[in-house]
Amino acid sequence: MPEGHALHRLARRHDEQFGGHPVRVSSPQGRFAAAAAELDGAVLERAEAHGKHLFHVYAAGTVHVHLGLYGAFTEFPLPAEEPRGQVRMRLVGPRGGTDLRGPIACELLTQDEVDSLRGRLGPDPLRADADPEQAWQRIQRSRTSIAALLMDQKVLAGVGNVYRAEVLFRHGIPPHTPGRELGEQLWKLIWDDLVELMADGVRVGRIDTVRPEHEPEAMGRPAREDRHGGEVYVYRRAGAPCLVCGTPVSTEELSGRKLYWCPVCQAG
DNA sequence: GCCTTATGTTCAC
DNA sequence: TGAACCTAAGGCT
Numbered sequence: 001m002p003e004g005h006a007l008h009r010l011a012r013r014h015d016e017q018f019g020g021h022p023v024r025v026s027s028p029q030g031r032f033a034a035a036a037a038e039l040d041g042a043v044l045e046r047a048e049a050h051g052k053h054l055f056h057v058y059a060a061g062t063v064h065v066h067l068g069l070y071g072a073f074t075e076f077p078l079p080a081e082e083p084r085g086q087v088r089m090r091l092v093g094p095r096g097g098t099d100l101r102g103p104i105a106c107e108l109l110t111q112d113e114v115d116s117l118r119g120r121l122g123p124d125p126l127r128a129d130a131d132p133e134q135a136w137q138r139i140q141r142s143r144t145s146i147a148a149l150l151m152d153q154k155v156l157a158g159v160g161n162v163y164r165a166e167v168l169f170r171h172g173i174p175p176h177t178p179g180r181e182l183g184e185q186l187w188k189l190i191w192d193d194l195v196e197l198m199a200d201g202v203r204v205g206r207i208d209t210v211r212p213e214h215e216p217e218a219m220g221r222p223a224r225e226d227r228h229g230g231e232v233y234v235y236r237r238a239g240a241p242c243l244v245c246g247t248p249v250s251t252e253e254l255s256g257r258k259l260y261w262c263p264v265c266q267a268g
Numbered sequence: 269g270c271c272t273t274a275t276g277t278t279c280a281c
Numbered sequence: 282t283g284a285a286c287c288t289a290a291g292g293c294t
Contacts, residue, residue: 003276070274
Protein backbone atom coordinates (compact mmCIF):
# COMPACT_ATOMS: atom_id res chain seq x y z
CA MET A 1 0.00 0.00 0.00
CA PRO A 2 2.63 2.48 -0.96
CA GLU A 3 1.38 6.00 -0.38
CA GLY A 4 3.40 8.11 2.04
CA HIS A 5 1.77 6.77 5.20
CA ALA A 6 2.91 3.23 4.34
CA LEU A 7 6.55 4.32 3.97
CA HIS A 8 6.53 6.22 7.26
CA ARG A 9 5.05 3.18 8.92
CA LEU A 10 7.82 1.03 7.47
CA ALA A 11 10.48 3.50 8.59
CA ARG A 12 9.12 3.39 12.12
CA ARG A 13 8.99 -0.39 12.08
CA HIS A 14 12.52 -0.76 10.71
CA ASP A 15 13.77 1.65 13.34
CA GLU A 16 12.24 -0.53 16.05
CA GLN A 17 13.44 -3.78 14.55
CA PHE A 18 16.94 -2.85 13.42
CA GLY A 19 17.83 0.66 14.61
CA GLY A 20 21.10 0.77 16.56
CA HIS A 21 21.92 -2.89 15.82
CA PRO A 22 24.30 -4.61 13.45
CA VAL A 23 22.33 -6.25 10.64
CA ARG A 24 23.04 -8.97 8.13
CA VAL A 25 22.41 -7.53 4.67
CA SER A 26 22.14 -9.76 1.62
CA SER A 27 20.60 -9.90 -1.83
CA PRO A 28 19.44 -13.45 -2.56
CA GLN A 29 18.30 -12.30 -6.01
CA GLY A 30 21.70 -10.73 -6.71
CA ARG A 31 20.65 -7.34 -8.01
CA PHE A 32 21.75 -5.60 -4.80
CA ALA A 33 24.61 -7.98 -4.06
CA ALA A 34 27.61 -5.62 -4.26
CA ALA A 35 26.11 -3.02 -1.94
CA ALA A 36 24.76 -5.71 0.38
CA ALA A 37 28.23 -7.20 0.77
CA GLU A 38 29.59 -3.76 1.59
CA LEU A 39 26.98 -3.18 4.31
CA ASP A 40 26.72 -6.68 5.75
CA GLY A 41 27.31 -6.59 9.51
CA ALA A 42 27.12 -2.78 9.78
CA VAL A 43 24.93 -0.96 12.29
CA LEU A 44 21.69 0.40 10.85
CA GLU A 45 21.75 3.80 12.52
CA ARG A 46 18.18 4.76 11.71
CA ALA A 47 15.39 4.51 9.13
CA GLU A 48 13.35 7.44 7.88
CA ALA A 49 10.92 8.32 5.12
CA HIS A 50 10.37 11.37 2.93
CA GLY A 51 7.24 11.07 0.85
CA LYS A 52 7.23 7.62 -0.77
CA HIS A 53 11.00 7.20 -0.34
CA LEU A 54 12.51 5.10 2.45
CA PHE A 55 16.06 5.53 3.74
CA HIS A 56 18.20 3.14 5.80
CA VAL A 57 21.11 5.12 7.21
CA TYR A 58 24.47 3.39 7.81
CA ALA A 59 27.87 4.98 8.51
CA ALA A 60 29.07 3.87 5.05
CA GLY A 61 26.08 5.27 3.16
CA THR A 62 22.31 5.26 2.88
CA VAL A 63 20.14 2.65 1.24
CA HIS A 64 17.37 4.32 -0.75
CA VAL A 65 14.25 2.23 -1.35
CA HIS A 66 11.27 3.13 -3.50
CA LEU A 67 8.57 0.47 -3.63
CA GLY A 68 6.93 1.70 -6.83
CA LEU A 69 3.66 -0.01 -7.54
CA TYR A 70 4.58 -3.57 -6.61
CA GLY A 71 7.34 -3.44 -4.05
CA ALA A 72 6.78 -4.83 -0.57
CA PHE A 73 8.60 -5.82 2.62
CA THR A 74 7.70 -9.13 4.24
CA GLU A 75 8.80 -9.89 7.79
CA PHE A 76 9.87 -13.28 9.06
CA PRO A 77 10.87 -14.64 12.47
CA LEU A 78 14.23 -16.13 13.47
CA PRO A 79 15.78 -18.42 12.61
CA ALA A 80 15.56 -17.08 9.06
CA GLU A 81 13.93 -19.32 6.50
CA GLU A 82 15.29 -19.82 2.98
CA PRO A 83 14.32 -16.86 0.78
CA ARG A 84 11.42 -17.59 -1.59
CA GLY A 85 11.01 -15.89 -4.95
CA GLN A 86 12.92 -12.79 -6.02
CA VAL A 87 14.29 -11.16 -2.86
CA ARG A 88 16.20 -7.97 -3.70
CA MET A 89 17.35 -7.23 -0.15
CA ARG A 90 17.18 -9.25 3.03
CA LEU A 91 17.82 -7.68 6.42
CA VAL A 92 18.29 -9.82 9.50
CA GLY A 93 18.56 -8.22 12.93
CA PRO A 94 18.45 -9.49 16.50
CA ARG A 95 14.64 -9.51 16.62
CA GLY A 96 13.77 -10.84 13.17
CA GLY A 97 14.21 -10.18 9.50
CA THR A 98 12.53 -8.64 6.48
CA ASP A 99 12.62 -9.37 2.75
CA LEU A 100 12.23 -6.69 0.09
CA ARG A 101 10.68 -7.77 -3.21
CA GLY A 102 9.87 -5.89 -6.41
CA PRO A 103 11.02 -2.37 -5.55
CA ILE A 104 11.54 0.21 -8.26
CA ALA A 105 14.68 1.39 -6.43
CA CYS A 106 17.03 -0.23 -3.92
CA GLU A 107 20.42 1.41 -4.07
CA LEU A 108 23.29 2.54 -1.86
CA LEU A 109 23.73 6.33 -2.01
CA THR A 110 26.21 8.84 -0.64
CA GLN A 111 25.00 11.67 1.57
CA ASP A 112 25.27 14.06 -1.38
CA GLU A 113 23.11 11.82 -3.52
CA VAL A 114 20.52 11.58 -0.76
CA ASP A 115 20.50 15.36 -0.35
CA SER A 116 20.06 15.87 -4.08
CA LEU A 117 17.23 13.34 -4.22
CA ARG A 118 15.45 14.90 -1.28
CA GLY A 119 16.01 18.33 -2.73
CA ARG A 120 13.79 17.33 -5.63
CA LEU A 121 10.91 16.41 -3.30
CA GLY A 122 8.30 18.82 -2.05
CA PRO A 123 7.28 19.05 1.63
CA ASP A 124 5.86 15.86 3.16
CA PRO A 125 2.74 16.31 5.34
CA LEU A 126 4.07 13.55 7.60
CA ARG A 127 7.37 15.26 8.39
CA ALA A 128 7.73 17.75 11.22
CA ASP A 129 10.13 19.83 9.09
CA ALA A 130 7.59 20.29 6.26
CA ASP A 131 6.59 23.77 5.12
CA PRO A 132 3.22 23.95 3.34
CA GLU A 133 4.11 27.44 2.09
CA GLN A 134 6.78 25.84 -0.11
CA ALA A 135 4.09 23.75 -1.80
CA TRP A 136 1.84 26.77 -2.22
CA GLN A 137 4.64 28.67 -3.99
CA ARG A 138 4.81 25.86 -6.55
CA ILE A 139 1.05 25.69 -6.94
CA GLN A 140 0.82 29.44 -7.44
CA ARG A 141 3.40 29.40 -10.21
CA SER A 142 1.56 26.68 -12.16
CA ARG A 143 -1.53 26.76 -14.33
CA THR A 144 -2.28 23.04 -13.94
CA SER A 145 -5.17 21.38 -12.12
CA ILE A 146 -5.13 20.72 -8.38
CA ALA A 147 -5.60 17.01 -9.19
CA ALA A 148 -2.33 16.91 -11.14
CA LEU A 149 -0.49 19.08 -8.60
CA LEU A 150 -1.41 16.86 -5.65
CA MET A 151 0.27 13.89 -7.36
CA ASP A 152 3.39 15.84 -8.30
CA GLN A 153 6.07 14.84 -5.81
CA LYS A 154 8.01 18.06 -6.48
CA VAL A 155 5.00 20.02 -5.19
CA LEU A 156 4.34 17.88 -2.15
CA ALA A 157 5.67 14.43 -1.27
CA GLY A 158 3.70 11.38 -0.19
CA VAL A 159 0.23 11.92 -1.62
CA GLY A 160 -0.90 9.21 -4.05
CA ASN A 161 -4.05 8.43 -5.96
CA VAL A 162 -6.15 7.52 -2.92
CA TYR A 163 -5.34 10.55 -0.77
CA ARG A 164 -5.71 12.80 -3.82
CA ALA A 165 -9.23 11.61 -4.61
CA GLU A 166 -10.30 11.64 -0.98
CA VAL A 167 -8.95 15.02 0.09
CA LEU A 168 -10.57 16.69 -2.93
CA PHE A 169 -13.87 15.06 -2.01
CA ARG A 170 -13.60 16.12 1.62
CA HIS A 171 -13.22 19.74 0.54
CA GLY A 172 -15.83 19.67 -2.22
CA ILE A 173 -13.29 20.66 -4.88
CA PRO A 174 -13.76 19.74 -8.57
CA PRO A 175 -10.53 17.98 -9.57
CA HIS A 176 -9.94 20.07 -12.69
CA THR A 177 -9.83 23.37 -10.78
CA PRO A 178 -6.50 25.11 -11.43
CA GLY A 179 -4.56 24.85 -8.16
CA ARG A 180 -3.75 28.57 -8.03
CA GLU A 181 -7.47 29.41 -8.06
CA LEU A 182 -7.99 27.71 -4.70
CA GLY A 183 -6.27 30.51 -2.84
CA GLU A 184 -3.82 30.14 0.01
CA GLN A 185 -6.47 29.85 2.74
CA LEU A 186 -8.10 26.81 1.15
CA TRP A 187 -4.70 25.31 0.39
CA LYS A 188 -3.83 25.50 4.11
CA LEU A 189 -7.07 23.68 4.95
CA ILE A 190 -6.22 20.94 2.45
CA TRP A 191 -2.71 20.64 3.85
CA ASP A 192 -3.92 20.43 7.45
CA ASP A 193 -6.42 17.78 6.43
CA LEU A 194 -3.67 15.75 4.70
CA VAL A 195 -1.51 16.00 7.82
CA GLU A 196 -4.35 14.57 9.88
CA LEU A 197 -5.48 11.90 7.39
CA MET A 198 -1.98 10.66 6.67
CA ALA A 199 -0.93 10.60 10.33
CA ASP A 200 -4.02 8.52 10.93
CA GLY A 201 -2.91 6.25 8.07
CA VAL A 202 0.47 5.73 9.76
CA ARG A 203 -1.24 4.87 13.03
CA VAL A 204 -3.83 2.49 11.62
CA GLY A 205 -1.90 1.09 8.65
CA ARG A 206 -4.66 1.77 6.13
CA ILE A 207 -6.44 4.69 4.51
CA ASP A 208 -9.68 5.73 6.20
CA THR A 209 -11.11 9.06 5.11
CA VAL A 210 -14.84 8.86 5.80
CA ARG A 211 -16.10 11.23 8.49
CA PRO A 212 -18.04 9.61 11.36
CA GLU A 213 -21.35 11.12 10.23
CA HIS A 214 -20.94 9.54 6.78
CA GLU A 215 -19.90 6.08 7.90
CA PRO A 216 -22.20 3.38 6.57
CA GLU A 217 -23.52 2.61 10.06
CA ALA A 218 -24.52 6.25 10.58
CA MET A 219 -26.13 6.35 7.13
CA GLY A 220 -28.09 3.15 7.75
CA ARG A 221 -26.01 1.03 5.38
CA PRO A 222 -24.02 -2.13 6.05
CA ALA A 223 -20.31 -1.70 6.84
CA ARG A 224 -17.96 -2.05 3.90
CA GLU A 225 -14.24 -2.43 3.32
CA ASP A 226 -12.56 -1.27 0.14
CA ARG A 227 -9.88 -3.25 -1.57
CA HIS A 228 -7.07 -1.14 -0.19
CA GLY A 229 -8.29 -2.08 3.30
CA GLY A 230 -10.00 1.06 4.53
CA GLU A 231 -13.13 3.12 4.08
CA VAL A 232 -13.18 5.85 1.41
CA TYR A 233 -15.64 8.22 -0.28
CA VAL A 234 -14.79 7.95 -3.98
CA TYR A 235 -11.53 6.14 -4.69
CA ARG A 236 -12.21 3.12 -6.92
CA ARG A 237 -15.95 3.56 -6.54
CA ALA A 238 -16.75 4.62 -10.14
CA GLY A 239 -20.47 4.24 -10.87
CA ALA A 240 -21.32 3.43 -7.24
CA PRO A 241 -23.58 5.87 -5.36
CA CYS A 242 -21.81 8.71 -3.56
CA LEU A 243 -21.84 7.98 0.20
CA VAL A 244 -23.21 11.46 0.86
CA CYS A 245 -25.65 12.31 -1.97
CA GLY A 246 -26.19 9.06 -3.88
CA THR A 247 -25.03 10.38 -7.27
CA PRO A 248 -22.91 7.86 -9.21
CA VAL A 249 -19.19 8.53 -8.73
CA SER A 250 -17.43 9.80 -11.88
CA THR A 251 -14.10 8.59 -13.19
CA GLU A 252 -11.65 9.76 -15.82
CA GLU A 253 -8.04 9.12 -16.75
CA LEU A 254 -5.64 11.98 -16.06
CA SER A 255 -2.01 11.50 -17.17
CA GLY A 256 -2.24 7.75 -16.84
CA ARG A 257 -3.88 7.64 -13.42
CA LYS A 258 -7.57 7.33 -12.64
CA LEU A 259 -9.38 10.22 -11.09
CA TYR A 260 -12.56 9.68 -9.04
CA TRP A 261 -15.00 12.36 -7.87
CA CYS A 262 -18.64 13.08 -7.10
CA PRO A 263 -20.02 15.48 -9.72
CA VAL A 264 -22.55 16.88 -7.21
CA CYS A 265 -20.60 17.11 -3.94
CA GLN A 266 -17.59 18.43 -5.88
CA ALA A 267 -19.40 20.86 -8.17
CA GLY A 268 -17.42 23.85 -6.89
C1' DG B 269 -5.45 -21.36 -14.57
C1' DC B 270 -5.81 -16.94 -17.22
C1' DC B 271 -6.79 -12.10 -17.55
C1' DT B 272 -7.13 -7.56 -15.63
C1' DT B 273 -5.91 -4.23 -12.56
C1' DA B 274 -3.18 -1.59 -9.16
C1' DT B 275 -1.94 2.80 -3.55
C1' DG B 276 4.24 4.58 -8.67
C1' DT B 277 8.11 6.38 -11.38
C1' DT B 278 11.23 6.78 -15.28
C1' DC B 279 12.55 6.68 -19.84
C1' DA B 280 12.04 6.55 -24.91
C1' DC B 281 9.68 8.42 -28.69
C1' DT C 282 1.71 9.07 -24.82
C1' DG C 283 3.12 4.55 -24.10
C1' DA C 284 6.14 1.04 -22.43
C1' DA C 285 8.76 -0.88 -18.96
C1' DC C 286 9.67 -2.19 -14.37
C1' DC C 287 8.04 -6.86 -11.88
C1' DT C 288 4.35 -8.54 -8.04
C1' DA C 289 -0.08 -9.81 -5.94
C1' DA C 290 -4.90 -10.04 -5.70
C1' DG C 291 -9.35 -10.42 -7.48
C1' DG C 292 -12.60 -11.76 -11.04
C1' DC C 293 -13.51 -14.63 -14.40
C1' DT C 294 -13.61 -19.16 -16.84
